[in-house]
Amino acid sequence: MERTVTVDQLYKGCKAGNRQTQEALYRMLAGKMLGVCMRYASDTSEAEDMLQAGFIKVFTNINSYKGSGSFEGWIRRIMVNTAIETYRRKVRMGQQLDINGFYEEAQQTFSMDALECEDLLRIIQELPAGYRMVFNMYALEGYSHREIADALGISEGASKSQLSRARTWLQTKIKQLEGGTYEST
Amino acid sequence: MNRLEGNRFDRQLQEKFENFTPEVSGRLWDNIIRELEGHAETVPLKRHRHKGWWMSAAAAALLVSAITYWYNRPVEVTYLHGRAVEIPEEPPVGAVQPETPEYSQGPAEEQQADAPVARRLRRAQASQLVAYTVEGPEVGATDETMPAPVERIDTAGEPRLADAIVLRPEADVLPATVTLAHVPEIQPLVDRDEGDVLLASTEREKRSLGLSTILNYVVSTVDQREEKLVTFSNDGEGSLKLDFNFGLAKNRKKIDRKSN
Numbered sequence: 001m002e003r004t005v006t007v008d009q010l011y012k013g014c015k016a017g018n019r020q021t022q023e024a025l026y027r028m029l030a031g032k033m034l035g036v037c038m039r040y041a042s043d044t045s046e047a048e049d050m051l052q053a054g055f056i057k058v059f060t061n062i063n064s065y066k067g068s069g070s071f072e073g074w075i076r077r078i079m080v081n082t083a084i085e086t087y088r089r090k091v092r093m094g095q096q097l098d099i100n101g102f103y104e105e106a107q108q109t110f111s112m113d114a115l116e117c118e119d120l121l122r123i124i125q126e127l128p129a130g131y132r133m134v135f136n137m138y139a140l141e142g143y144s145h146r147e148i149a150d151a152l153g154i155s156e157g158a159s160k161s162q163l164s165r166a167r168t169w170l171q172t173k174i175k176q177l178e179g180g181t182y183e184s185t
Numbered sequence: 186m187n188r189l190e191g192n193r194f195d196r197q198l199q200e201k202f203e204n205f206t207p208e209v210s211g212r213l214w215d216n217i218i219r220e221l222e223g224h225a226e227t228v229p230l231k232r233h234r235h236k237g238w239w240m241s242a243a244a245a246a247l248l249v250s251a252i253t254y255w256y257n258r259p260v261e262v263t264y265l266h267g268r269a270v271e272i273p274e275e276p277p278v279g280a281v282q283p284e285t286p287e288y289s290q291g292p293a294e295e296q297q298a299d300a301p302v303a304r305r306l307r308r309a310q311a312s313q314l315v316a317y318t319v320e321g322p323e324v325g326a327t328d329e330t331m332p333a334p335v336e337r338i339d340t341a342g343e344p345r346l347a348d349a350i351v352l353r354p355e356a357d358v359l360p361a362t363v364t365l366a367h368v369p370e371i372q373p374l375v376d377r378d379e380g381d382v383l384l385a386s387t388e389r390e391k392r393s394l395g396l397s398t399i400l401n402y403v404v405s406t407v408d409q410r411e412e413k414l415v416t417f418s419n420d421g422e423g424s425l426k427l428d429f430n431f432g433l434a435k436n437r438k439k440i441d442r443k444s445n
Contacts, residue, residue: 019218026214031206038207052213056220117205120198139195140202167191 007072015062022059029072030055033079035117039136040083042125054082080141084151087133115174123173130154131166138163264395397425 007028013021034051041047057078065074124132133152137143138159143151145159152159400417408414416428 022221023214026217030209030213034207034209035202035205039202044207048210048213051209052216052220055217059217059221115201117201120201121205139191140199164191167194171194 007075008070011062011065011071014059025058026055029075033075036076036079037083038121039124039140040080040087040132042129042132046086050079050082050086054079057082080137083136084133087129087152090129115177119177120174123170123177126173127166127169131162131169134159134162135166135170139167266395400425 005024005028007025010021010025010028014025030051033054034047037047037050037054038044041050054075058075061078065071124135127135130152134148137148137151138145145156145163148154148159149156154162397417397419401413404413404415404417410433412430412433414430414433416430418426418428420426
């Protein structure tokens with residue numbers, strides 16, 4: 001009879017520093033966490049760096065997990081925090097871009113069923129870093145504008161503005177990808 | 186885009202990425218293991234900063250010390266010693282004053298200029314002026330601050346530098362047998378009779394000696410008595426000493442009481 005091991009059951013072994021348990025946890029969550037990192041990163045290489053740094057933080061700071069919430073959710077937050085650190089480092093280096101020309105375009109609703117995740121991911125990765133961070137944190141992770149503003153060092157208004165512009169920019173890009181054949185719902 | 190449409194777009198994306206699990210490179214776990222095993226050996230970044238802070242502080246302290254020393258460094262002060270020279274009206278028998286620049290302006294010198302050269306040469310040979318030579322440090326000075334040992338040159342039987350100097354202006358009339366003495370590089374001419382031969386003394390001694398002399402002079406201008414109430418002197422190490430004559434002060438009080 002095959003025994004299913006959950007992420008929470010691996011917590012104790014990881015806390016004890018058991019290398020086999022740590023590897024089991026990594027094998028179980030690496031793919032999913034890489035998907036998270038790829039939405040925040042500008043390319044796959046940067047996403048893998050985030051994933052590596054994130055798992056090292058998980059294993060070295062595992063004592064800071066107090067048991068509130070799921071262990072997987074805690075690991076996911078660490079990945080997002082690692083992505084935020086990477087973004088802030090890039091901002092300090094002056095790699096901050098803006099998007100222009102899409103803000104006032106007409107909005108449309110459409111279905112993304114025909115699009116592959118890799119296509120959507122590529123479009124998201126083309127977003128300027130600041131917009132990508134705000135969009136991922138708000139639309140896909142569920143952070144509030146207040147939390148985003150604190151994490152990124154911007155105002156709440158800037159967070160809202162960047163979210164709106166990122167959405168518009170993404171929809172325009174998806175429209176170009178689909179050849180303008182949107183399915184209104 | 187209104188809020189409802191925005192939320193719908195967000196939800197669509199969430200559903201799209203919900204089960205998205207890209208393939209992970211196999212080398213990532215090896216990198217993580219290597220990082221974890223080397224984590225205990227790595228020096229925390231804070232420690233580097235701490236070390237750098239101390240280095241900066243040490244460099245700043247060194248710089249301040251160097252600047253302080255530069256502005257407070259000892260400055261060499263030269264005290265001029267004036268020495269009164271008495272020109273004898275009649276030179277003693279057997280002692281002839283040489284025609285050095287210091288002695289060439291008196292009336293006696295004018296008379297000597299008229300004397301025969303051979304006579305002046307004999308007088309010069311019998312002069313009390315002797316040449317002192319200052320040996321270098323290899324002679325064995327026991328203390329670096331003490332003057333170098335003085336060695337007197339035996340000048341018997343051969344002309345001295347003093348003779349040569351005296352006779353140089355009239356070299357065209359001197360006998361051919363006169364030769365220059367073989368002397369080392371430095372041969373200051375010193376009058377032996379004066380007693381206080383100025384030898385290579387340390388700068389420290391010169392300074393303290395001059396200061397006590399000046400102070401004594403000031404005291405003597407105020408206190409005209411033979412015995413001074415306050416006397417300044419120098420000890421062997423060059424320190425200034427103050428001698429107070431208490432007996433003189435007591436006597437003065439008694440005199441004042443009697444006079445009253």
